[in-house]
Amino acid sequence: MDRTYNKHEKLKSKKLIDKLFTEGQSVSAYPLRMVYIETTPQNTDGPIKTGVSVSKKHFKKAVDRIRIKRLMREAYRLNKTTYFNNITTSYAFMILYIGNNKPTYNHVEQSMNKLFKKFTNAMHKETNNEKNT
RNA sequence: UAAGUAAAUCGCCUUAUCGCUCUGAAUUCAUUUCAGGGAGGAAAGUCCGAACACCGUAGUGCAAACAUAGUGGCUAACAGCCACCAGCCGUGAGGUUAGGAAAAGUGCAACAGAAAGUAUGUACAGGUCAUGCUGUAGUGAAACCAGGUAAACUCUAUGUGGUGCAAUGUCAUGUAUACCAACGUUUGAGCGCGGCACGUGCGAUUGUUGGAGGGUAGGCAGCUAGAAUGUAUUGGUAACAAUGCAUCCAGAUAAAUGAUAAGGGCUUUUUAAUUUUUAAUUGAAGGGUACAGAAUUCGGCUUAUAGAUUUACUUAUAUA
RNA sequence: GCCGGUGUAGCUCAGGGGUAGAGCGUUUCCUUGGUAAGGAAGAGGCCACGGGUUCAAUUCCCGUCAUUGGCU
Numbered sequence: 001m002d003r004t005y006n007k008h009e010k011l012k013s014k015k016l017i018d019k020l021f022t023e024g025q026s027v028s029a030y031p032l033r034m035v036y037i038e039t040t041p042q043n044t045d046g047p048i049k050t051g052v053s054v055s056k057k058h059f060k061k062a063v064d065r066i067r068i069k070r071l072m073r074e075a076y077r078l079n080k081t082t083y084f085n086n087i088t089t090s091y092a093f094m095i096l097y098i099g100n101n102k103p104t105y106n107h108v109e110q111s112m113n114k115l116f117k118k119f120t121n122a123m124h125k126e127t128n129n130e131k132n133t
Numbered sequence: 134u135a136a137g138u139a140a141a142u143c144g145c146c147u148u149a150u151c152g153c154u155c156u157g158a159a160u161u162c163a164u165u166u167c168a169g170g171g172a173g174g175a176a177a178g179u180c181c182g183a184a185c186a187c188c189g190u191a192g193u194g195c196a197a198a199c200a201u202a203g204u205g206g207c208u209a210a211c212a213g214c215c216a217c218c219a220g221c222c223g224u225g226a227g228g229u230u231a232g233g234a235a236a237a238g239u240g241c242a243a244c245a246g247a248a249a250g251u252a253u254g255u256a257c258a259g260g261u262c263a264u265g266c267u268g269u270a271g272u273g274a275a276a277c278c279a280g281g282u283a284a285a286c287u288c289u290a291u292g293u294g295g296u297g298c299a300a301u302g303u304c305a306u307g308u309a310u311a312c313c314a315a316c317g318u319u320u321g322a323g324c325g326c327g328g329c330a331c332g333u334g335c336g337a338u339u340g341u342u343g344g345a346g347g348g349u350a351g352g353c354a355g356c357u358a359g360a361a362u363g364u365a366u367u368g369g370u371a372a373c374a375a376u377g378c379a380u381c382c383a384g385a386u387a388a389a390u391g392a393u394a395a396g397g398g399c400u401u402u403u404u405a406a407u408u409u410u411u412a413a414u415u416g417a418a419g420g421g422u423a424c425a426g427a428a429u430u431c432g433g434c435u436u437a438u439a440g441a442u443u444u445a446c447u448u449a450u451a452u453a
Numbered sequence: 454g455c456c457g458g459u460g461u462a463g464c465u466c467a468g469g470g471g472u473a474g475a476g477c478g479u480u481u482c483c484u485u486g487g488u489a490a491g492g493a494a495g496a497g498g499c500c501a502c503g504g505g506u507u508c509a510a511u512u513c514c515c516g517u518c519a520u521u522g523g524c525u
Contacts, residue, residue: 003151003152004152004153005152005153006152006153006154007153007154007389010387010388011387012386012387012388013351014350014351014387015350015351017387051387052387053387061425061426062177062425062426063424063425063426065426066388066426067391067426069387069388070153070391070392071391071392073152073153073391073392074151074152074391074392074393075392077151077152077153077392078151078152078392078393094387105392105393
């Protein structure tokens with residue numbers, strides 16, 4: 001997997017997003033929160049589809065929202081390889097920014113790493129449980 | 134030199150690494166490679182005016198609502214812009230004004246005051262034979278003036294059909310002509326986009342309306358070459374117009390135009406040194422570098438904006 | 454993106470040019486052995502913000518800000 005984040009890796013289907021928010025599970029590492037769900041894999045796209053979101057309630061100005069989304073996309077792009085390179089199942093992710101202050105890039109990157117660690121731990125637990133039962 | 138007025142312009146730059154998106158070319162089952170383009174003066178608010186699209190080409194009468202309001206011009210159009218007149222503000226350069234009608238009618242004016250719009254009381258003075266009359270005083274924003282008030286109703290003149298690219302067209306996917314209630318089938322249920330009437334169109338083999346529900350929520354077109362931008366000349370006081378030449382300048386859709394690192398500008402604070410000492414130069418350290426992100430497209434208006442530059446002018450002081 | 458509505462006491466709302474009200478809540482007192490209910494008295498407002506019209510604006514007009522609906 002390369003350090004890319006193009007059209008095919010973006011979460012776009014409205015149907016899938018609705019499903020994600022109603023049925024999905026979540027992990028959080030303040031100020032980030034990730035909602036995820038298993039999906040059926042498709043040939044054309046990669047195994048993971050990711051979206052990024054910032055609430056209009058917390059950031060009124062479009063400039064701030066776009067800035068934070070860009071930082072989050074960048075952090076995802078540069079750090080996803082270390083966690084998801086050998087993944088087998090397909091997932092849909094939606095990463096939300098739930099803080100109230102404008103962050104720096106380093107801050108976002110640290111949080112993103114924490115978030116992914118938490119997520120992988122949760123996955124391991126799940127698989128172990130399945131083996132045990 | 135200081136303080137100000139008006140108009141106009143700019144609004145960070147460079148390099149490296151890793152990315153995003155569109156277009157073109159080549160190559161592929163996927164894709165990859167190369168070349169080129171990629172935020173603003175306000176992209177913002179959505180306040181006006183248009184283009185464009187659809188809704189019965191929107192016809193007539195009545196009623197209503199809304200907008201505009203000195204004069205002349207500019208413009209595709211406008212509530213915009215320009216010139217001039219008048220009022221008000223400012224020493225001045227200049228700024229500012231919803232600036233039609235009170236002799237068509239209706240209303241309104243708290244408190245104070247004799248009296249607030251059918252006036253005319255008291256005191257004093259003048260005048261007269263006397264009264265009427267004239268002036269002053271006092272209340273108030275306003276006290277008789279064909280008063281004031283029209284961002285009170287109103288009248289006058291002019292204008293306005295409605296809805297907005299989530300318009301609209303098309304392809305794909307997918308189902309339900311299920312169920313309940315009311316009404317009706319040529320003597321017309323109703324419906325058709327904004328008030329009523331007339332007029333007009335559709336209307337029953339599967340009708341119309343309402344209830345309650347099922348399905349799709351994806352692609353393409355619209356979508357960016359235009360009342361375009363730059364420049365020169367000519368006409369006009371100006372807004373602006375005409376002509377020539379050159380240029381092609383974002384098209385995303387959970388929504389691209391970025392991230393990181395280094396260096397440099399600009400500005401400011403502290404501090405040290407030097408000099409020509411109301412200041413300037415150099416070094417060091419720290420801070421700041423605005424407002425803000427296209428979403429159908431143009432013309433305006435309004436609001437936000439660190440800082441920098443230019444031009445013209447005014448006032449004050451000093452010198453010649 | 455496009456089109457609307459609303460900002461008045463701690464809360465829910467009236468009022469539409471001339472001193473700003475109601476209900477609930479709140480404070481003090483009365484009543485009771487005590488509490489609730491009841492009675493009496495009081496406090497609490499830049500009428501969202503900035504301009505304009507007017508003698509006078511919460512009210513009329515314009516602009517901001519906040520908040521909240523509808524259209525797919």
